[in-house]
Amino acid sequence: MLSKVHHIAIICRDYNVSKAFYTDVLGLRVIREVYREERASYKLDLALNGEYIIELFSFPDPPERPSRPEAAGLRHLAFQVDDLDLVVETLQQKEVLAEPIRIDEFTGKRFTFISDPDHLPIEFYEK
The missing domain is CATH 3.10.180.10 (2,3-Dihydroxybiphenyl 1,2-Dioxygenase, domain 1)
Incomplete structure (x- = not known):
């Protein structure tokens, strides 16, 4: 389907x-x-x-919409990346700060978040 x-x-x-x-x-x-x-x-x-x-x-x-990670509705937008360290470094060069890198407790994969200009959480999840 x-x-x-x-x-x-x-x-x-x-x-x-x-x-x-x-x-x-x-x-x-x-x-x-x-x-x-x-x-x-x-x-x-x-x-x-x-x-x-x-x-x-x-x-x-447009009206405000809650964008907190635990608000009902869309939680975040996630992109798969090959090299999370390179993504974070590239973002820093563009003056976009990422949260500290975390480890997914179920998969062992590394990930981090940034926010877009309207505070939509965006995740980068390492392949």
Whole structure:
């Protein structure tokens, strides 16, 4: 029935800041960018390794949504990485601070978190 996750939609407060974060900091590639005048909204389609994964939307004055890790709803967005130390070092060079690296108690794998410009938790999980 289900074959894979098609995409993740994210609504941001400051479109230009979030666009720069997801493209310049995380390295996602822009597939298409559309401004929908009737909604005063941008829609930015982003890809990772050639695969469409994120729709980034802007809307005028979106309401706040709890983003704490234990709030009901989406907990976080996670990316698999080959070298967590390299990811953390690259993020630091771009002035993005990661939490201390932790070990998953069930898999023994290393992971860390950062926040996007709207405080959405983003996890990097080492392969």
